[in-house]
Amino acid sequence: MTVLFKAEDISVRFGGIRAVDSVSFDVNKGEVFSIIGPNGAGKTTIFNLISRIYNTTEGKLTFDGQDFTHTPPNKIAGLGIARTFQNIELFANASLLQNLLIGRHCHSTVGILSQMAFLPSARRAELQHREKVEDVIAFLGLQRYRDTLIANLPYGVRKVVELGRALCTEPKLLLLDEPSSGLNVEETEGMGFWIEDIKKDLGITVIMVEHDMALVSQVSDRVMALNYGKVLAMGTSHEVQTHPEVIRAYIGGDVEAEA
Amino acid sequence: MRYLFRTDYRQDMALWRHKGDLFWYGLLVVGLLVIPMAMGEFYVGELGGLFIFAIAGVSLMLLVGYTGLISLGHSAFLGIGAYVNSVLLAKGVPFIVTLPAAGLFTALCGAAIGWPTLRMSGLYLAIATLAFGSIVGTIFQKWTSVTGGFDGFPVPTPDIFGYPIEGATGIYYVSLLVLIFVIWLTANLLRTPVGRAMVAIRDSEVSAQSMGIHIARYKALAFAISAGMTGLAGALFAHYVRYLAPDAFDVLLSVQFVTIVFVGGLGSIHGAVFGAIFVRLLPQAIAIVRDDLPFGIGRMPGLEPSLFGLVLVLVILFQPGGINGLWLKTKHWFQAFPLKRQASFRRQKSYARSERLK
Numbered sequence: 280m281t282v283l284f285k286a287e288d289i290s291v292r293f294g295g296i297r298a299v300d301s302v303s304f305d306v307n308k309g310e311v312f313s314i315i316g317p318n319g320a321g322k323t324t325i326f327n328l329i330s331r332i333y334n335t336t337e338g339k340l341t342f343d344g345q346d347f348t349h350t351p352p353n354k355i356a357g358l359g360i361a362r363t364f365q366n367i368e369l370f371a372n373a374s375l376l377q378n379l380l381i382g383r384h385c386h387s388t389v390g391i392l393s394q395m396a397f398l399p400s401a402r403r404a405e406l407q408h409r410e411k412v413e414d415v416i417a418f419l420g421l422q423r424y425r426d427t428l429i430a431n432l433p434y435g436v437r438k439v440v441e442l443g444r445a446l447c448t449e450p451k452l453l454l455l456d457e458p459s460s461g462l463n464v465e466e467t468e469g470m471g472f473w474i475e476d477i478k479k480d481l482g483i484t485v486i487m488v489e490h491d492m493a494l495v496s497q498v499s500d501r502v503m504a505l506n507y508g509k510v511l512a513m514g515t516s517h518e519v520q521t522h523p524e525v526i527r528a529y530i531g532g533d534v535e536a537e538a
Numbered sequence: 539m540r541y542l543f544r545t546d547y548r549q550d551m552a553l554w555r556h557k558g559d560l561f562w563y564g565l566l567v568v569g570l571l572v573i574p575m576a577m578g579e580f581y582v583g584e585l586g587g588l589f590i591f592a593i594a595g596v597s598l599m600l601l602v603g604y605t606g607l608i609s610l611g612h613s614a615f616l617g618i619g620a621y622v623n624s625v626l627l628a629k630g631v632p633f634i635v636t637l638p639a640a641g642l643f644t645a646l647c648g649a650a651i652g653w654p655t656l657r658m659s660g661l662y663l664a665i666a667t668l669a670f671g672s673i674v675g676t677i678f679q680k681w682t683s684v685t686g687g688f689d690g691f692p693v694p695t696p697d698i699f700g701y702p703i704e705g706a707t708g709i710y711y712v713s714l715l716v717l718i719f720v721i722w723l724t725a726n727l728l729r730t731p732v733g734r735a736m737v738a739i740r741d742s743e744v745s746a747q748s749m750g751i752h753i754a755r756y757k758a759l760a761f762a763i764s765a766g767m768t769g770l771a772g773a774l775f776a777h778y779v780r781y782l783a784p785d786a787f788d789v790l791l792s793v794q795f796v797t798i799v800f801v802g803g804l805g806s807i808h809g810a811v812f813g814a815i816f817v818r819l820l821p822q823a824i825a826i827v828r829d830d831l832p833f834g835i836g837r838m839p840g841l842e843p844s845l846f847g848l849v850l851v852l853v854i855l856f857q858p859g860g861i862n863g864l865w866l867k868t869k870h871w872f873q874a875f876p877l878k879r880q881a882s883f884r885r886q887k888s889y890a891r892s893e894r895l896k
Contacts, residue, residue, distance in 0.1 A: 330748050332748075353747050353751055354750070355750070357750050364744075369745070370745075373737050380731075391732055394730035394731065395730075401726075401730055402551070405729070406547055408731075409550070410547070444749070
């Protein structure tokens with residue numbers, strides 16, 4: 280198995296708080312890797328470090344053998360890393376189709392002047408983007424919402440749209456920040472199936488932050504548990520969930536006494 | 539109600555949704571081409587002025603309505619375009635060179651002001667652009683060797699390949715042509731990655747960045763394109779007023795442009811044109827009823843700007859979609875008759891936006 284993504288001793292400090300404290304992990308190609316932990320453990324912060332919204336204070340990030348610790352945030356999508364957000368960051372006043380087409384931005388190579396004049400090259404590029412977008416729409420079954428404004432879509436659908444927008448960048452690595460938050464049981468199950476399909480059919484590696492343990496156990500190959508920015512445990516879903524440190528972090532108190 | 543059946547991706551890219559649209563736009567253009575033959579000099583002149591304001595409106599719409607940046611300094615861009623065009627013309631440069639030169643130079647100025655103000659947004663950006671506007675206004679006044687200062691500057695009559703563009707009719711046709719060009723340019727932008735990147739920046743900067751959009755570059759680009767198109771409007775404005783004086787390009791003019799955008803309806807090219815019609819008609823309407831108003835209201839100074847302000851506030855409060863929104867609602871009412879529902883145009887509220895990454 281080849282390692283696709285590697286984080287070596289990454290840390291970030293906000294003032295005196297070490298939100299992420301020398302965390303190291305690597306993710307193999309074709310794997311679903313989940314990060315769990317109580318609120319404020321630093322899960323989303325790790326995502327923001329990987330998508331370079333925050334600067335790492337220490338440590339090194341490697342993707343596909345390439346060091347991207349200092350790559351500007353707008354180049355990350357071009358590398359092949361796409362992400363979704365915990366609270367949905369879609370473009371609310373644009374249609375679903377436009378949102379997905381924005382996901383194609385990192386693949387647009389046509390010059391600005393040719394775009395302004397809408398030369399044949401721009402038209403051809405648009406048609407190609409549209410075909411890719413239609414593939415994603417078909418894959419996620421979003422046909423009936425194609426021309427709807429995001430602001431008029433229900434929450435559950437928006438969550439899928441955000442997944443779709445990330446897929447439109449044709450990523451090798453997909454970062455999902457709480458894909459099931461705000462979804463009901465049925466929608467969460469659906470999300471689990473999408474993630475499995477993304478892994479099996481599209482061969483995309485997934486790193487996922489998630490609270491829903493059922494979903495984590497269903498899709499993850501490996502799980503990492505964090506607390507206060509430090510790694511508590513790493514291993515299969517079962518190993519991590521029964522790890523005494525993890526139980527202590529979630530439930531608190533003395534594990535021995537409870538057992 | 540008309541349902542569109544799409545059989546080709548090109549249909550979504552076309553500038554008109556169906557043949558009916560093409561027919562009506564065509565009819566409008568033909569009508570506008572014929573009008574000067576049927577109407578008096580005054581009306582043709584006023585329509586020409588309307589086109590110039592519509593050009594400025596469309597360009598500001600790209601910045602405010604689509605990129606989500608505010609500018610209270612667009613009268614300065616109009617002024618720069620006007621002076622560049624007129625000064626070059628006075629030096630004997632032909633009009634077909636001075637017009638694009640005015641646009642290009644103003645675009646450069648726009649990029650120059652856009653670049654340092656990128657980190658600002660909202661109120662701070664409004665203040666910065668306001669300051670820029672007043673600095674440029676002062677330059678127009680003080681740089682007498684070029685602009686003539688307060689004495690003004692007579693704008694030479696332009697000609698294209700030896701044919702002089704004289705009177706209201708000549709400016710009317712050139713303005714119409716430039717307006718169509720600017721609308722075409724903006725519509726092209728909006729159906730390609732550049733325009734979508736601008737919309738993305740407007741709606742969520744953090745996810746725009748994650749999609750690979752260089753925020754600073756696209757904001758500066760939006761400023762440059764918007765300023766450049768306003769510069770074109772400025773070049774035509776010089777010929778419309780025929781005599782340039784620095785006080786023509788004051789803050790009130792910028793506020794009028796912002797009024798065009800908000801009253802017309804944010805995020806729509808139609809809206810920019812509707813807004814321009816409103817802004818040009820209001821002073822005329824005031825002039826007509828001025829003598830008939832009771833208590834001498836019509837003679838009070840500041841009636842016009844205060845009415846503009848009142849309308850701006852009322853539109854933002856009660857009709858956020860502007861005239862374009864009103865038009866869409868009216869159209870929907872007739873298309874769905876008698877089935878229009880209260881909630882047809884009501885947005886559901888979303889309270890779950892991320893505040894942490896702002």
